[in-house]
Amino acid sequence: MSNHVNPLLILVASILTNNILLVYFLGMCSFIAVSKRIDTAAGLGAAVIFVLTFTAPLNWLLDHYFLQDGAMAWLLGKDLASKIHLGIFRLVFFIAVIAAFVQLVELVVERFSPTLYYALGIFLPLITVNCAILGGSLFMVEWKLSFVRSVAYGFGAGAGWALAILLMAGLRKRMRIALVPRGLEGMGITMIVTGVMAMAFMAFNGIIPV
Amino acid sequence: MTLTIYLVGVGVFVGLILLLSAAILVATRYLANYGTCKVIINDSEEPLEVEGGDTLLATLYGQKIFIPSACGGQGTCGECRVRVLDGGGQILPTELQHIAKPEARAGVRLACQVKVRQDIRIEIPEEYLSVQEFEAEVISAKKLTYDMAEVRFRLIEPDRIDFRAGQYIQIKVPDPDSPDGFVFRAYSISSKPSEHDQVEIVVRQIPGGKGSTYVHHLKVGDKVHLTGPYGKFRLNEDEDCHLLLVGGGAGMAPMKCLITHCLETTPNRPIELYFGARGPKDLFYVEEFEKLSKEHPNFKVLWALSDIQEGEKWDGPTGFIHIHVGKHYNPPEKRQVFLCGPPPMINAVMGVLEEKGLREDEIFYDKF
Numbered sequence: 033m034s035n036h037v038n039p040l041l042i043l044v045a046s047i048l049t050n051n052i053l054l055v056y057f058l059g060m061c062s063f064i065a066v067s068k069r070i071d072t073a074a075g076l077g078a079a080v081i082f083v084l085t086f087t088a089p090l091n092w093l094l095d096h097y098f099l100q101d102g103a104m105a106w107l108l109g110k111d112l113a114s115k116i117h118l119g120i121f122r123l124v125f126f127i128a129v130i131a132a133f134v135q136l137v138e139l140v141v142e143r144f145s146p147t148l149y150y151a152l153g154i155f156l157p158l159i160t161v162n163c164a165i166l167g168g169s170l171f172m173v174e175w176k177l178s179f180v181r182s183v184a185y186g187f188g189a190g191a192g193w194a195l196a197i198l199l200m201a202g203l204r205k206r207m208r209i210a211l212v213p214r215g216l217e218g219m220g221i222t223m224i225v226t227g228v229m230a231m232a233f234m235a236f237n238g239i240i241p242v
Numbered sequence: 243m244t245l246t247i248y249l250v251g252v253g254v255f256v257g258l259i260l261l262l263s264a265a266i267l268v269a270t271r272y273l274a275n276y277g278t279c280k281v282i283i284n285d286s287e288e289p290l291e292v293e294g295g296d297t298l299l300a301t302l303y304g305q306k307i308f309i310p311s312a313c314g315g316q317g318t319c320g321e322c323r324v325r326v327l328d329g330g331g332q333i334l335p336t337e338l339q340h341i342a343k344p345e346a347r348a349g350v351r352l353a354c355q356v357k358v359r360q361d362i363r364i365e366i367p368e369e370y371l372s373v374q375e376f377e378a379e380v381i382s383a384k385k386l387t388y389d390m391a392e393v394r395f396r397l398i399e400p401d402r403i404d405f406r407a408g409q410y411i412q413i414k415v416p417d418p419d420s421p422d423g424f425v426f427r428a429y430s431i432s433s434k435p436s437e438h439d440q441v442e443i444v445v446r447q448i449p450g451g452k453g454s455t456y457v458h459h460l461k462v463g464d465k466v467h468l469t470g471p472y473g474k475f476r477l478n479e480d481e482d483c484h485l486l487l488v489g490g491g492a493g494m495a496p497m498k499c500l501i502t503h504c505l506e507t508t509p510n511r512p513i514e515l516y517f518g519a520r521g522p523k524d525l526f527y528v529e530e531f532e533k534l535s536k537e538h539p540n541f542k543v544l545w546a547l548s549d550i551q552e553g554e555k556w557d558g559p560t561g562f563i564h565i566h567v568g569k570h571y572n573p574p575e576k577r578q579v580f581l582c583g584p585p586p587m588i589n590a591v592m593g594v595l596e597e598k599g600l601r602e603d604e605i606f607y608d609k610f
Binding site: 094098104108112116117118121124125126128129132135136140142143145147150154 | 243246247250251254255258259263265266269270273276328331332334336358359
């Protein structure tokens, strides 16, 4: 993906061809842990969409005005700014923003929508350590997306993750009554099914040339 | 020049962290501020006015109402059950681990998981309202076996406790890992209810256990904080009511309390004690109880060892305790049973007692 692609295409591509879970295998731990039931999977999926949609642009602003080489020209002047390379701190900065944002969201949701708060329960804080969220921000930087594209990418990557976990929860519901060879029960078959799903998603690759 | 670059790097990082922290602090200040809430307990006329936002357990603790809780408010022990009639919000998945569906429908919640965000109406057992917090001093601490300790406290403030035989207290254990700085651990009282100014407990050392390690390291003169008494057990005080006691391990504590209390108030009451342990090195209070049973022919004691190692001497009964209960216990007309010990032992004894036709309401048990 690059900065020449139409934002709408980025949105579709990040859901299907560049699915953050099934193509990049990010956010696997919560994907496997929470895909046992459809309702909890939907709750976590919604939370991931929400947080990714906001943290990707937030981190874009941070990156654009502070972290990129020479980004601080607006504050320090060109000469000094060109000597400062804060890019190496990207990981730490991004994770700090994500953690703080999740905390804020938790406070807001708890106050204004107790129902949603109880529905999301422990999943909201869990998102802080979901690598798909951090991965979304890092990809956005690597592909040098514009601000609008980073919003589209953030939402798309979240929606792609939510789609993958929902599909998995549906499959695992069916697998409960399936005859799985004993050695593959539980984690084994889940990994295999994830792999098969990833291969199926490879079929989308031809649709969008990005 | 290099210095400026370093300073800018550090400055940006510190600035960002400060900004994020400030945002969270401001949000907490305005969003997590719930103002004053009313807590109505057991439909009392005078509701408690409390600061909202904290858990029900902590809020009640601040109001000197002590709900038993062994895990320190983490939602893992399931001890702090209360009925929330109004204003508790939806039940949480963490609570459903401890509360069955029908109970949940009746409003049973864990006080440590319910947050006080609005006026709330709750129902708690009347006896919790009489629970007090005591400051106490260790007046004796001795080892009974290699892993059992008996510790006796003298109450300082308040200096008098009224409890029923078989009840328990909680000890405030300092714990740097807990957000409050302490956790509570529950222990049965082993001293007589007639000793109003003292409390004695018997504690087994559990490797890595916070409470037991703390208690085992107490020395004479140490100050501790206790809350109590807790526990639903109600002894039938009739002199002709037969009392069967079956215990194992640290389950000795309530047994000692019940036996000494009964022999003091109703000296001719028939009592049978069956006590199971692993090997001779796990036995304690043997001489005391043998002496008591010589003085009181109505008090019978049986010790059984289940795991005698080579080279250990034992000429008494062997095997698991429920087998001996099955062999020797003949349920009389009027009876009461108290069991205290590890869960497998209690389950086995319950099975034996059921076969002998005892009803559930005649048996009281305490698993730990």
